[in-house]
Amino acid sequence: EPEVTQTPSHQVTQMGQEVILRCVPISNHLYFYWYRQILGQKVEFLVSFYNNEISEKSEIFDDQFSVERPDGSNFTLKIRSTKLEDSAMYFCASSEASKGAGGYTFGSGTRLTVV
Amino acid sequence: RKEVEQDPGPFNVPEGATVAFNCTYSNSASQSFFWYRQDCRKEPKLLMSVYSSGNEDGRFTAQLNRASQYISLLIRDSKLSDSATYLCGKTSYDKVIFGPGTSLSVIP
Numbered sequence: 001e002p003e004v005t006q007t008p009s010h011q012v013t014q015m016g017q018e019v020i021l022r023c024v025p026i027s028n029h030l031y032f033y034w035y036r037q038i039l040g041q042k043v044e045f046l047v048s049f050y051n052n053e054i055s056e057k058s059e060i061f062d063d064q065f066s067v068e069r070p071d072g073s074n075f076t077l078k079i080r081s082t083k084l085e086d087s088a089m090y091f092c093a094s095s096e097a098s099k100g101a102g103g104y105t106f107g108s109g110t111r112l113t114v115v
Numbered sequence: 116r117k118e119v120e121q122d123p124g125p126f127n128v129p130e131g132a133t134v135a136f137n138c139t140y141s142n143s144a145s146q147s148f149f150w151y152r153q154d155c156r157k158e159p160k161l162l163m164s165v166y167s168s169g170n171e172d173g174r175f176t177a178q179l180n181r182a183s184q185y186i187s188l189l190i191r192d193s194k195l196s197d198s199a200t201y202l203c204g205k206t207s208y209d210k211v212i213f214g215p216g217t218s219l220s221v222i223p
Contacts, residue, residue, distance in 0.1 A: 033210060042215040043159060043202065056209040091158055103149050104211060106158035 002026040006092050006107035013082055013114055021077045021110045023092030032075045033093040033104065034067065036060070043091065049075065050098070082114045118142060119214035121203055127220045132193050136217045138203030139185045145205040148179055150188045153200045153216060162188075162201070193221045 005024040013019050025032050034046040047057045047067055054067065066078045075094075079086055089111050093104035121138045128134045140148075151159040163170060165177040165186045176189040186203055200216040 031209075043153075043213045045210045045212060048209040050209070089156070098209070102147070103151075103161040103164060104159075106160070108158050 002105070004092055004094055004105050004107035006090075006110050008110060009108065010111045011113070013112070015084055015114055016081050019079050019082055019112065021079075021090050021092075021112070023075045023077070023107055024073055025075055025092065025094030026096075026105055027073075029094035029096050029105075031055075031095045031098060032069070033095075034077045035091045035093065035106075036088040037091065037109075038088045046077070046090075079112075082112075084114050087112060087114045118207065118212050119203060119205060121214035121217045123215055123217060125218040125220055127222055128193055129222050130193060130195060132221075133189065133191050134193055134219065135190075136188045136201055136203075136219075137185055138187070138214050138217075140203075140205050141184065142205075142207065143181065143184060145207060147206045147211075148186050149204040149211065150175075150177055150186070151202040151204060151213070153202055155200075159202055159213070190219075193219075195221050195223060197221050 007022045032049040035043050037043045045058050046061045048055045064080045069075050089109045091109045092107040095104045119140050148165040150162040152162045153159045163172050163177050165179045167179045169178045174191045178187045198221045200218050202213045202216045204211045204213045
């Protein structure tokens with residue numbers, strides 16, 4: 001079964017440092033997403049990406065966040081200057097259909113710990 | 116009103132029981148609805164899409180009521196392995212929005 005791959009599985013970083021979270025979506029999917037889940041809380045939307053541009057972003061996705069698809073397979077989330085409150089599980093997802101219709105496939109997540 | 120609301124539970128049920136979860140949503144323009152399952156510290160996994168006509172997959176039945184703006188999930192003959200958090204989700208513009216999840220524990 002095709003899967004979405006995320007690396008690393010766990011990253012610890014110091015406050016103020018930049019982090020890049022990596023994702024390899026399913027190869028024939030065209031729509032890509034990042035979500036985060038703070039421990040004990042709901043899965044929150046960050047950003048959706050299609051045709052090499054952001055299609056929608058949430059209030060959480062401020063100037064400290066950016067996404068790109070540098071080589072046609074990887075899809076990355078960069079946090080420029082991490083804060084303690086950025087500590088969360090970050091999930092990448094992809095879907096074949098637009099607007100998530102048909103459902104997403106999520107990666108196994110990157111647990112980001114900011115100290 | 117939050118876009119997607121769920122009773123967080125926990126629901127503690129004995130093996131073999133039937134359990135039902137409801138989820139209410141706002142914004143009637145949403146096109147698609149889903150139930151996902153999330154195990155502790157794991158990614159959400161799509162359980163089933165939800166249609167107005169209702170759909171069934173083995174022991175799981177999902178229903179959408181657009182007039183009342185809720186979706187439901189019924190689990191029959193629950194197994195220990197059904198213990199998880201169940202997230203309902205709906206499409207909203209270019210994304211899916213999830214509810215906070217309902218925790219289910221199936222007890223031997």
